[in-house]
Amino acid sequence: MTMTTTTTTAATPVAPSRGTLRPLGLREVEITGGFWAQRQAVNATASLGHIEHWMEREGWIGNFDRAVAGTLPLDRGGREFSDSEVYKLLEAMAWEIGRTDDADLDGRFRALVGRIGAAQEPDGYLNTMFGRTGQRPRYSDLEWGHELYCYGHLFQAAVARARTRPDADDGLLAIARRAADHVVETFGPGGIESVCGHAEIEPALAELGRATGDRRYVEQAALFVERRGTGTLADIELGRAYYQDDVPVRQATVLRGHAVRANYLAAGAVDVAVETDDGELLAALTRQWEHTVSRRTYVTGGQGSQHEGEAFSDDFVLPPDRAYSETCAGVGSVMFSWRLLLAQGLPRYADLIERTLFNVVATSPSHAGTEFYYTNTLHQRVPGTVPPTDVASPRASSSLRAPWFAVSCCPPNVARTLASLAAYVATTDDDGLQLHQYAPSRIRTTLADGRRVELDVETAYPRDGVVRVTVATTEDRPWTLTLRVPAWAQGATLVTPEGEQPAPAGTVAVTRTFAAGDVVELRLPMAPRVSSADPRIDAVRGCVVVERGPEVLCVESVDLGADVESARLSRVREVDGRVLATMVIAAHDDAAWPYGERPEPAGTTADVPLIPYHDWANRGPSTMRVWLPLA
């Protein structure tokens, strides 16, 4: 791995001071159409307002006003981590303002910052749940109190604002720095020798350090990473693995415990490893990523199969019907993989990011953008009931998307990811530019040595597999355009001005002195693929999954005209761009005792469309399955 020092100030969530690849920001990459632009538009026009509305309604924003008025804990709304949701909304707004210059949104953003800042205490402490008369003392419950976790999201919001509006006078960065200074003072050397039960401040402090140049924040992140795993926190019924306090980060071999916590911690540990040039730590995290991806990840990219503890289970325990696969764990997995991609440049990380974006992050919001999945099951056995629109749903109801949850971490997490999505499309290094995600886009940047690179990407991906890259402006010097060829894209080809060539899975690079108007075209095979699973994933033995491009497909009862339990797959083909499955539909034998010798029931045959998994449950209550039993 080549680590080169960079000084990017790109409008991007992650800007390491060194690494194999340099991120590009929202000023350099714009998604101009297609699948993701449509979702960004829904996020901007529907989701952000919806989230803000519910946070006002539930009193989560009002908690800051009550802190100022001195009426807390009376009428405090929400759980102990509700402050963090407001900060995630703030971060989403910051990216959206950076992306679209929405003046109205900027006004709402500033108003929110004002209400939050007013609640900050003179020493930098900021939390509506602790420290007042009638509340528990500050930092008296690090296991479950989420105080440092909340700061983490505050810092990420401040970084988003600082990088998209460096000259903004709203004061958010100052609020964050006061809080961060307070954290360093309180939890630094000689202070409280502990960590937060929910990792998140680790990547956030590292990023605040990068954004401000204040090395103390990175050092504090490193301290938090090193402390964890040494039995710092109390043992609990779920075990210390729940909050990754069972094994030191650099000794662990796999992600375990609460899947969001595990990914956030891993992301922060990569940041620390990169900033402190700690090859041993980075190698440990790479091993953890490899083990987690090969043994603890759903075909959707979803992670954390256990409802109990919202957690990773043992290797290969990946039941479709009890998939927890929390939306936030998907966001956390993207955070972890993206940091490894920047550090190491390997396309496998972008592969997992793509899979997770299309099949977890895109699945959570409804088409309208005002309902969300908290968990993302891969097999819905019972048609859900339509959740109430006027009260928050329990946390993990996964039958139909719900407008809001009592624990509503996922909606703003999706919102901040979608608003900043352009940052994950492309990177540069000393020799050129790398395309990692395929969407119609406009890329305008400058390489480290000053070479100007301007590209336009046209594609109907993932509907179609042709990605056409046109050089808009370039200079009379050679540079290298690198395109990711997904691992699933067996038989891809690349067309350059020199002709067509095979593009084996991994990356394919074109080095030349490009002329404006030059076209490079990647042709990815989009025929449906039928995959089975490692036989140790017992829960899907005898089943296959159908995928098309980066999208995992599923069968939904509204298309089948029957309950999905009755259907077995006999054939898959593509007709006019639609994937059709020939299914054998049979009534089941309702025996009194479900075990014994029984003949396979005969059935009728029907051709049924398979739809992208992310599209399911947008047509009312239904049953659904991703893994299809073979006839």
Next chain:
Amino acid sequence: MTMTTTTTTAATPVAPSRGTLRPLGLREVEITGGFWAQRQAVNATASLGHIEHWMEREGWIGNFDRAVAGTLPLDRGGREFSDSEVYKLLEAMAWEIGRTDDADLDGRFRALVGRIGAAQEPDGYLNTMFGRTGQRPRYSDLEWGHELYCYGHLFQAAVARARTRPDADDGLLAIARRAADHVVETFGPGGIESVCGHAEIEPALAELGRATGDRRYVEQAALFVERRGTGTLADIELGRAYYQDDVPVRQATVLRGHAVRANYLAAGAVDVAVETDDGELLAALTRQWEHTVSRRTYVTGGQGSQHEGEAFSDDFVLPPDRAYSETCAGVGSVMFSWRLLLAQGLPRYADLIERTLFNVVATSPSHAGTEFYYTNTLHQRVPGTVPPTDVASPRASSSLRAPWFAVSCCPPNVARTLASLAAYVATTDDDGLQLHQYAPSRIRTTLADGRRVELDVETAYPRDGVVRVTVATTEDRPWTLTLRVPAWAQGATLVTPEGEQPAPAGTVAVTRTFAAGDVVELRLPMAPRVSSADPRIDAVRGCVVVERGPEVLCVESVDLGADVESARLSRVREVDGRVLATMVIAAHDDAAWPYGERPEPAGTTADVPLIPYHDWANRGPSTMRVWLPLA
């Protein structure tokens, strides 16, 4: 169904005032040898003392002393339900004293009763967790406080004592009656209109009513049954289904929520239906039993597949590797089925009881009787670590049996079941005697019309399938001997003095004027059986289970000489009484991404013994699976 009024005072846990069958008690049936006698002996000589030792050590018994001394809540040991565990121990002791006349145990029993009784308050209230200065008020947390649940186990202990030692002067029955009177006064008409978050007082009150003839207790049980399901308790994150407060009992179609709570409630509701001659309620419970058995029960008889909420999941969600299958839910299932068997006489209930006794209740304790499973997984993927012997383990560690748990409901629940097991062997009705469970046993009873029936049962069951019933004494009048033929026993035969005849699954009856020395022999086929599952149980598709008689078998890594993940089944046969499986053992392909097209790995073949599931994990850490993938 014929319901005839009975007036049994048998030494049995359940003595309905009417029903199709009449229970026999410990004075009438004695298990004299074999599988269950051996387990009863271990229970008596090892488990009871072990349980008492831990309850003293953890302070659960001492809580009563502290209540008397007025020092509570200081140093109170255990969770809010710890009183109930002491009562369950008391019940186990009472049955054991009734079974064996153990004078030392009787002394310990009386000492315990004395310590408990001293803590009872003048108005009958008895609980070490609530009501004192520094504790929460009485009945201020019906959702989680377990106060009524604790009474339930107190009542069951008192009933056990009253029926086994009607003349005992220890005062336990009086303690229970004072508490029950207090409950009737506090929760009866005009009192607190609520129920306990954990059902258990319902069957216990009904039984106390039967044992004392005090109808008020039955009426209070009926009131509790009718109130539940009407949203009486608070809504919680797990939903009101967790404590069956979502749907009224008589409207529900299936057991759901916490599996122990669900079974205890159902058992109590059967008691109420029988005592109040409520055919509608009994029909509802019958439907619930049928649906639960055909769609929510493991092949072991285990119930409650979800770790989250220790609960039933949706229909057909029965993953072997995430089986919760709590030991106490197995005990609760036996309670529910036994009550339906007495009411209706159908052999299907005894079939499930047998399956659950051999494969859940017998699996929980180690061979030594001093370690227990709380949960009973059907697939152990990772060899467990040996639990500490000197501290209580977390609740649901299922890798190896543990000496004690922080929530240790299961050990005394197993103990009371084993000590009272003879009560589940046989029943009578007006025309004769029914044998439900097969064990070497001595049966001495009198039919309702005064006919004397004395039988001796000899059998090596479940090692061998021959059950030989010899008539010891009888009178010169005909009566009917009925034997259960398990549903799995296809091809069974019955040999009577008249010759051999087919014995189809269900029951087989012999009516004659028996002479002393007459022999009836049931011959059950004990060849290993290979069963698959209803295809809607997705988690075991492509797998089979091997059973022999009532025992579910498994493969354990210590026999395989390899991890169980590597093995597939190609053939099963019996050699010299051992079940041998020919397994294909193959190394797995450790791919970076576990989904795709992959060839089945080639492997070597070996003959491996399959062992009874209840025997597993008695030889150190291992991996294990019940469901075997087919080669």
